[in-house]
Amino acid sequence: MAALREQLHALLVRERELRRLPPVLITGETGTGKGLVASIIHRNSSRSKAEFVEVNGAAIPEHLLESELFGYERGAFTDAKHPKPGLLQVAHHGTLFLDEVGLLPLALQAKLLKVLDDMSVRRLGATRSEAIDICIVTATNEDLRAAVRNRRFREDLYHRLTVVTLTLPPLRERGDDILLLAEAALARSCAKYSGPAKELSPKPSPRSARTGGPEMSGS
Numbered sequence: 001m002a003a004l005r006e007q008l009h010a011l012l013v014r015e016r017e018l019r020r021l022p023p024v025l026i027t028g029e030t031g032t033g034k035g036l037v038a039s040i041i042h043r044n045s046s047r048s049k050a051e052f053v054e055v056n057g058a059a060i061p062e063h064l065l066e067s068e069l070f071g072y073e074r075g076a077f078t079d080a081k082h083p084k085p086g087l088l089q090v091a092h093h094g095t096l097f098l099d100e101v102g103l104l105p106l107a108l109q110a111k112l113l114k115v116l117d118d119m120s121v122r123r124l125g126a127t128r129s130e131a132i133d134i135c136i137v138t139a140t141n142e143d144l145r146a147a148v149r150n151r152r153f154r155e156d157l158y159h160r161l162t163v164v165t166l167t168l169p170p171l172r173e174r175g176d177d178i179l180l181l182a183e184a185a186l187a188r189s190c191a192k193y194s195g196p197a198k199e200l201s202p203k204p205s206p207r208s209a210r211t212g213g214p215e216m217s218g219s
Helices: 002-018 034-043 062-070 106-118 144-149 155-161 177-192 206-211
Strands: 024-027 052-056 095-099 135-140 164-167 198-200 216-218
Touching: 002 034, 002 164, 024 034, 034 052, 034 095, 034 135, 062 106, 106 155, 144 155, 177 198
Parallel strands: 024 135, 024 164, 052 095, 095 135
Antiparallel strands: 198 216
């Protein structure tokens, strides 16, 4: 985590010098904090006053994902009664965080690559493209290189998204951080429920050993 903080610091210093952040891919298992890191990057960048737009490729049905990203014009499809900007346009001058990027269908990967190359987007049903200025941060919990080998992910898009790669370690590899995080979580819970301050004991009591839970004592 200390190495990750150093990477983030160097990245943000460079961004302030160039006023532009290269595409960043954040890798790590589910629950390691990829979205939090993406948010930290945005809040500490020169784009912090603009929108931070989060898109989860696993949460939006495939048939809706394209219209959500690119937007559409009136009449583009049956229910398109009013034009709607896509999330790529909403993120103009800000940051687009695309989580679970490995789940994008191949056809949408090709369109995203064109957006990154041209920095412009064409809404569904539109006849012209509109310029956008976005920083793109993506995240995945799978091995994208293996996905490229298996032809599930475009190699050209992979190289476009991995200009900078940040890797988050799982909690089981973070040693003493586990105790620090547990103590912080306990303190937050006590404050949230207005309870007395508690602390974790160094070893389990006979009762907690039987129940399989940690012992907590009032301070």
